[in-house]
Amino acid sequence: MYKISKEWDEILNEEFSSNSYLSLREFLKTEYNNHTVYPSMFDIFNSMKYTAFRDIKVVLLGQDPYHNEGQAMGLSFSVPDGVDVPPSLVNMYKELYAEMGIPVKKSGNLIGWAKQGVLLLNTVLTVRAHQANSHKGKGWEQFTDGIIKKISSGREHVVFLLWGGNARSKKPLIDGDKHLILECAHPSPLSAYNGFFGCGHFVKTNEYLIKHGILPIDWSAL
Numbered sequence: 001m002y003k004i005s006k007e008w009d010e011i012l013n014e015e016f017s018s019n020s021y022l023s024l025r026e027f028l029k030t031e032y033n034n035h036t037v038y039p040s041m042f043d044i045f046n047s048m049k050y051t052a053f054r055d056i057k058v059v060l061l062g063q064d065p066y067h068n069e070g071q072a073m074g075l076s077f078s079v080p081d082g083v084d085v086p087p088s089l090v091n092m093y094k095e096l097y098a099e100m101g102i103p104v105k106k107s108g109n110l111i112g113w114a115k116q117g118v119l120l121l122n123t124v125l126t127v128r129a130h131q132a133n134s135h136k137g138k139g140w141e142q143f144t145d146g147i148i149k150k151i152s153s154g155r156e157h158v159v160f161l162l163w164g165g166n167a168r169s170k171k172p173l174i175d176g177d178k179h180l181i182l183e184c185a186h187p188s189p190l191s192a193y194n195g196f197f198g199c200g201h202f203v204k205t206n207e208y209l210i211k212h213g214i215l216p217i218d219w220s221a222l
Contacts, residue, residue, distance in 0.1 A: 004045045007053050011154070015146040024139030028126060036129035038065050038072035046074025047121045048147075050114035056151060057117035057214055058159045058205055061167040064124035067132050075120035078110035091187040091196065099203045102220045112221040121147065123166060148173045155179075157212040159205045163187060163196060180208045 003009055003016065015021055031037050039046070062076025066086065071079045077089050085093070085108035093104040114120050123144045128134040151158060152174045160179055162168045164186025174181055182204060185195040206216035 004048045005052065008045075008048045011053055011150050012143075012146065015143050018142070020139045020142045024143065027138050031126070031128065031135070037135075038067060038069075038127055038129060039074045043072070043074035044125050047076065047114065047119055050075070050111060051117060051119045053151070053154070055117045056119050056155055056158055057209055058161060058217060059119045059121060059148070059151060060113075060161045061148075061163070061170060062120070062122040063164070063166045064122055064133055064135065065127045067127045067130055067134075069129070072127070073109075074125070075110055075114055076122045077108075078114075078120055079108040081107050081109045083108060087189045088187040088192075091189065091192045095187070095197060095199065096202055096219055098197070099200055100219065105222055107222055109222055113217065113219070116217050116221065118217060119151075123170070145170070145173055152179065157208070157214060159208055161201055161205070164191065180205075 004012070009016070028037075028041075032041055060076055065072035065074070066079065070083055071086070073080050077086070077092065079086060079089070085106070089108050090104070093102075096102045097104055110118075110120055121144060124133070124135050124140040125144070126135045126140070148170055156178050158179045160174050160181045162171060162181060162183045167186075168183050171181060171183070182199070182201045184199040184201065185191040187196045202217075202219055209216045
């Protein structure tokens with residue numbers, strides 16, 4: 001039985017076999033048995049289930065999942081249909097409108113991006129309910145660092161969107177000669193005016209993809 005898919009499981013075999021991941025698994029068993037943890041254990045790897053390794057065009061790094069009920073769905077920045085759009089995603093939509101004239105969406109479900117090759121990857125993939133960063137430092141960082149390294153070495157011409165300090169700290173893992181790295185402030189209301197608004201990253205992403213003969217992202221498709 002695959003953890004994610006045949007392709008991803010083979011690529012991440014080293015990570016899944018590591019002592020760090022085996023220790024993380026034991027921690028998660030205890031957490032899911034004794035606490036409310038998001039997302040559902042069946043949704044932890046959704047970012048990779050929706051975006052095959054061979055199809056990755058963009059990596060959009062988040063930090064850890066939303067920690068309130070009904071929000072987390074295993075995709076960074078994304079929430080299910082019918083859930084209020086979180087403030088950071090509202091600001092992403094505002095920037096999309098400013099750059100490309102795409103109307104601000106009422107849905108925060110980003111599966112449409114994931115299916116086009118946008119890997120919506122958090123650096124920590126689980127969280128205890130109502131406790132942001134509660135699973136930080138438990139082993140997820142080593143696992144997701146491994147994913148970033150595999151993409152950097154195994155693919156070409158991927159755009160890495162590094163918004164905020166946590167995401168930008170991953171820059172050393174990425175080969176800037178093979179890929180495009182775009183950095184700025186996080187879209188959170190606390191920092192969006194410090195460089196996220198006006199960054200032009202959605203347009204720059206598509207310009208880079210087109211330049212390398214890759215179909216651009218339809219950011220309006222959710």
